[in-house]
Amino acid sequence: MKHEKVQAIIGPQTSGEAEFLANLGDKSQVPVLSFSATSPSLSSSYTPYFVRGAVNDAAQAKPIAALLKAYGWRQAVAICEDSKFKSDLFLYLRDALEEIGSRLQYKSILPTFASEELIGQELYKLMTMQTRVFIVHMSSPLASRLFQKAQEIGMMSKDNAWIISDELAGSLSSMDPSAIASMQGVLAVKTYIPKSQRLANFITRWKHFYSAENTTKFKVPDLNVFGLRAYDMTWVLALAVQKSGTTALPFQQQSTEEEIGNFTDLSNLGISPSGPSILRAILGTTFKGLTGDIRFINGELKASTFQVINIVKEGIRVIGFWSPVSGLSPVAERTQENKKKGYTANMADLRPVTWPGETAVVPKGWVIPTNSKKLRIGVPIKRRYQEFVKVERDPATGRLQVTGFSIDVFAAVMEVLPYSLPYEFLPFADSEGNSAGSYNDMINQVVQGNYDAVVGDVTILVSRSNQVDFTPPYSSAGVSMIVPLQKEKRTKAWTFLKPLTWELWVITTCLFFFMAFVFWVLEHRINENFQGPPIEQLGTALYFSFSTLVFAQRKNAFSILFLFGKFKYFVIDTLIYFLPITV
Structure with missing residues (x-):
């Protein structure tokens, strides 16, 4: 900027580099276009001449939170690199988790050049906690050593769930195979790049160009999202320069005579006269790039769809997608069914996952810690x-x-x-x-x-x-009665006989014969109806005893004692028949 008088800058790869250049660009009004600086702390609100040609890290907070909600995980542990540009993500992730009823239990911070011993100590510390959902956001060199150590101490087994961020997922193609082997079962959210014929043709040309420039037999590296973004941002800058009609103009110097010749002074770089027009042209550029639709909102690319991937032995397997409108979905395109469902975050919206330990059982997200108090x-x-x-x-x-x-x-x-x-x-x-x-x-x-x-x-x-708290009652005490269940008889014609027990029938029969004997004793000497052969006398006596309750006797009785006994028998017989019924 001091010697070449550049009109625009493209390419600061890390957020730290982008922050430094963004401050210089803001002083000199030189647009700084980055295709890989993703830290939320970099914003065009503070440095207007900084343009982010990548997706803000804050955009992946909701996809990660959706995964926790889908699998029912209520807590997670954050593992990040000791850098303000890495830890900023978890400020947004904390808010996203609170919206779904989850939270970050702990945040583990590792230095960029942490030793193997320090990484092991931190992992052993995490093993003493009950939470087994780990969210990793760090550079690929540090992540490689982290996962290899985790596999060594047994933290890449069942009951553990690992999720890596978009930045790390985009670097998987450049990581060592041994590091990838230690990451089996890991989930990742990754920027979704739709397939197109233009993208396929570009990758083919890239492989031919790389093979021609490098005569070694090494495998041609795959282009990650940052390489494709770099190509798209180059086109953005070229179209912006063409649109603004900018030519090479000298900077407007504001330095004093004492400061002339001091080439280390960064406070007086001058001001680019074409910077404002180039910035307006960049922000207004829209076209279809290799990575999808290129459109800037508030100085950075519009948040796009993320894909959810699962690292397995065979490579990388896509298990679903996430979009701000539909949430989790098994397809990237927004179908009519997704429009009806609205935003969802369910496990059914994702394909089956192979978890650490090569198991299909979804981890509970917690285990009994080794140092827990019962x-x-x-x-x-x-x-x-x-x-x-x-x-x-x-x-x-x-x-x-x-x-x-x-x-x-x-x-x-x-x-x-x-x-x-x-x-x-x-x-x-x-x-x-x-x-x-x-x-x-x-x-x-x-x-x-x-x-x-x-x-x-x-x-x-x-x-x-007044002393302790009780749970709601789960059982109520009471008195119950158990009675035998008898089948009701459908015939009701003889219901009137139910009060007549067998004891009553025996007593009635005995009284019947007794009264017949009394009638015969009182009448056979003076009443000719009770005289004659013995069998006739028996029949007459029984007839008088039976007819007492049915009808008036056709044969007359002459004994006063007989009439009294007959009345007495009528009263007793009536009581015997009707008393049980009234009771």
Whole structure:
């Protein structure tokens, strides 16, 4: 800028380089166009002459958060390089995770030139935590050593989930094969570049050009997104210069005589007269590039679609896509179905993943940490109602066994928690294994800090609620009655006989014969109807006894005692028949 009087600059690759040149370009009004500086800390709001020809790192925060939501991970650990340009991503990622109910539990920072020992120490520290979802954002040389060390100590096995950022995913083609081998099962969000015939022709020309310039037998390296962006930004600058009609004009110098000849002074570089017109032309340039539609909004490329990839033995496998409108989707194009669904972030929107350890089982995102402190759960010793809580020891091993309905409910709740919560049961017992007191005494152990919680059939009382917190009731106590179920008889014609028990039938029959005998004794001497052969006398007596309740007797009785007995029999017989029914 001081000697060549450049009108525009293209190519600062790192965010650190871009920041330095952006400040110089802003002082001299020279546009600085970068195709790989992705740090959110670089903004045209502070340095208007800086133009980002890449996607801002902040744009990948929502795709990463969508992955955590899809797989049900509530916590994650960030691993980044010790640079303000790397850690800026996690400021936006923290906000994106809070929107879905997740959070960053811890952020691990590694120096750019960290030793193997330091990397190992930090990974061992992460192993003591329960979270097993790791989000990595760093340069490819440091990431290569990180994943190789992680594989060495066993952190690239099942129950672990790793997600790498777009910058690192774009550098996979240039990484050492041994480093790629240690990254099996890793997920990544990567800028999506739609396939086109123009892109295929360019890659073919690139391979021919590289082979002609390099006579070695090394494999032609694949062009990553940054190489394609560099080509597109070169076209952007060329079109902008052509559109603005800029010619080589000298800078307007503002230095004093004392400062003339001081070629290390960067505070007086002069001002480019064509810089403002070139900047306006760059920001107004739109065309179809190799990487897709080129359009600048607020001094940087418009956020594009990301693809979600899975690193496997066979290479890189695309498992889905993410867009700001549709969220996660198995296809890149926005179909009619996606328009109806709107923004979604579900596991069903992605293809199956091969996770670390070559397993298809989705990691829970947490494990029981090696240095965790277990919750102390008090349980009552009961002699009755052991269906709720039963405490016993295995006579062979002496191991404590706690079972029952309350224990099953507690275990079911712990199972659905999205994080690990180790616990142990402690019986509320004395030295002899008997109950150490009442339920109030057991509740008091929580107040004193001897127990963290109590599980059992504990009744919720006001006095107890003033000391501890209770869960909502999961069972209500009450009195129930069990009765046998009998099949109803459909025939109702003989319902009137139900009150007549067999005892009543026996008594009635005995009275029938008894009254017949009384009638015969009272009447056979004076009434000729009761005289004659014995069989006729028996029939007459039985007939009189039966006809008492049916109709008036056609044969007359002459004995006063007989008439009294007949009335008495009528009254008794009536009571016998109707009394059970009224009761």
